Amino acid sequence: MSWARHIGVWAGTLLLLATGAWSTPAVAADGPTVTTRYGQVRGAAGESAHSYLGIPYAAPPVGSLRWRPPVPPARWSGVRDATTPGDPCMQTASGSPWGDLAGPGTPSEDCLYLNVHTPARPAPLKRPVMVWIHGGGFTVGSGAFYDGSTLAADGDVVVVTLNYRLGAFGYLAHPGLAGESAEGISGNYGLLDQQAALRWVRDNAAAFGGDPGNVTIFGESAGGGSVCQNLVSPRTAGLFDRAIAQSGCGFTLPTQESQERGGTAWAQSLGCADAACLRALPADRLLTAAQSPTARWTPNVDGAVLPRQVTDALESGRFHRVPVLQGTTADEGRLSVATTYDLAGRPLTAAGYPPAVRALYGERADAILARYPLSDYGTPAEALGAILTDSPFACPQSRTAGLAARYVRSYQYEFADRQAMDHLGLPVSFPIGAPHGSEIRYVFGGVEGTPAQNALADSMLGYWTNFAKTGVPYAAGAPRWPLFPQVQTLAPEAITPGTTFPERHKCDLWDQSAS
Template identity: 75%
Template sequence: MLSGALMLSVGGLTAVPAAADDGPIVTTRYGKVQGKAGEAANSYLGIPYAAPPVGERRWRPPSPPARWSGVRDATEPGNPCMQHPSDTPWGDLTGPGTPSEDCLYLNVYTPARRSLRKRPVMVWIHGGGFTVGSGAFYGGGTLAAKGDVVVVTLNYRLGAFGYFAHPDLTKESPHGTSGNYGLLDQQAALRWVRQNIAAFGGDPGNVTIFGESAGGGSVCHNLISPLSTGLFHRAIAQSGCGFPLPARADQERSGAAWAESLGCADVACLRGKSAEEVLNASTAPNVRWVPNVDGKVLPRQVTEALDRGLFHRVPVLQGTTADEGRLTVASTYDLAGRQLTAEGYPVAVRAVYGDRTDEILARYPLSDYGTPAEALGAVFTDSQFSCSQSQTARLAAKHTRSYQYEFADRNAMDYLNLPISFPIGAPHGSEIRYVFGDVSGTPAQKALSDRMLKYWTNFARTGVPYALGAPRWERFPKVQILAPDAIAPSTTFPQDHKCDLWLGSAS
């Protein structure tokens, strides 16, 4: 694919290179795209859903893309958004291509077989801590073919490019806000879906947003954002809903201090910096590149909005993995060349939880776990994921259909053969390939993946997670435990994860 800077403008349109002759062609409102035909699924990659956010468009809401003449080659993904390489057990989440500010592209996957009916649409929002990742890292062909749905994956601005807030930006904004550009990108992609997805056989009246980690958080941010009204009809948040966000004023203060560290007293100076300069400076300490509660894009915290019913009343499915925190422990210790000892366990707890350490150690004694790493992993799992997601599921259940799960394949990452001294279990992110249908493990793991894919896609189809031949999934407060040996509801999830310690009476 050619970047926007290399394309030629012809009569207000953009001329693009001719596509290959043997792929399916779809006409969007911006021009024709030619994708790649597959045996089970077709793919249309690197479609622009917004204008490149470069130059004066840096740190501004996304604008519609330019129209083009001819047929656009849609066989390769667009550039990933600006980011540093990411070192994870799954590889570099950047995905294919070279990071660029010109990155607002999406990918569409459709079943190869024709259908007389419009199919449900599932829009994937990738994770990566709001600083890394790309839509093209996740192939949607298997999910589309097996689930008989249209799958969309997308890029959105990351790090300083997506979440920088500054008083100057707030002043120039017609809405009097700044810093949530990555979220605005997601909403622009959803508007593109509403306008164009019917041409790909998708139903614009039945759109599900789903995502994991920062993507799961983004799902819940869209769930409460007034600007996403009417853009989706179901929501699936995997390991990310309900994390507290900073206020806009706090983000503006830290943003102004960060700008001064680059020698810039105003945003005009920052817009004059190269993308590489901004990226390299974005790793400064004491700066969090996350969305902010600005009163407009995000009027309030997710938990408050869910509690008060101030969100889009769509069915919500959300959940976590059984051992979320073990990946953090593995990355901090074993994968960094050291092991957590019994003596280091209380030190590690105190470094994060301070004055609550004694209370936490009493509830998570080493004698209850095989290794200190597993003990610390349990603390992180319960405090940072399981209980907060249980809380948001409970709050949503007051106002809409709410479903919760726990993914519990304790051998989900055995295929990676990680060099660690303790069982990694079912850590953060390990459920994603099960949902996307990309499991090549044991027959039991493949069967679990098939059922999860059907639960997810039938939820997208009807608002109820079901799968033929699989156990019934009941609404919250039941929690569906998803494991290879058995799928069954649990009524003791809050107790199992000691949520009284982390949520108090709210558990």
């Protein structure tokens, strides 16, 4: 498993351990009933929030619909039970020793479901809607893994979490599939699923007390990348009003052409030369083959769904002009180091540090090692963790925040609770700090820590939900959050703005490689 895949796996595992996100509220026989455009659903009543789980937002993408854009679901008669999540999308077990990111249910191709969480108390006005796009490296995860009840109740918002097709099922690009498309495109089926879910929200949010004219998309890791991809996709015009990208904006995507070359080779390994052959294969065989170490399952720049790279679109102003909040954690890369080395039984040594950097960065390694000498860090793991924080996360996200700031209100943060994951007792030889994914439970309201950590979580939930309400992040009793280039540091010790973020993360080095 690559270090990038490790990041998606462990981020969700940390949230599972921290929040117990698989739990659902007790079900009453006479649970709340809502009428959607496709039929009635009966949810589960909670003391502070109601939950409506497993609502189909598109038809099952099976049979002839495998590797095709999503189509609306069939209508149903009677009242549909909405107390159990729909099955997660096809994926393998995460490989984590503590849990599987798929969440409840059995991975299936029939997986295009979403979940709605609403405050239990009535409101005189429609509430803002926050639509969560989960992470997991585009290969694992589910919407139901994240319980939005606390966020909905404490933030007075409607929270929607969703599934989207993953891995080969969501991102296979192939000339045969492009030949079926009037636009000649293939490979972005998972992204198209997210967009179908946003159309469902536009059409049905009001029935749940949500305001379809005030929708915020937010997500972390691959979900944060998805937020920025939707931000620049012409297909999402009018579907959302704010965007929050957590640890994911700025990743460079492959072209459709390069993805189709890889997809063709992958299909040939299965004995298939065309789409019909691939659709005839059982899903389990495709899933097994999708674990090939050479396969790259990710969105692609196809000229239509994604006309250009996210950074190019932001730089030229060709994106939806909505307020954007984005940021990273202070120690993103330490999670990858932990999983690649310590938790694999081979802690990184001083002698192993230069070869590790050379394996990742090739001819640029000497220049990088000069900027990240071991003498500056407590352990080799912390040194490599700093590189894997700054290169793929901190500096790309800082760059996208700056590009967006030319056109819209742009806010950037750094989550810096260095004890955020101490309660897990991870068996590693170095401080895990504030790693990738450690901010999620602070946003969703699952923190039971020190008084300072609890106060930080309260402030962050307030910042996120008030940004969803107004386009400005603020929270009761918390410091003001200034616009970019100020970066808001979110730490239990203090919440403070500053302008040293690019220098601290050596972005001059990494911005050179991006240009």
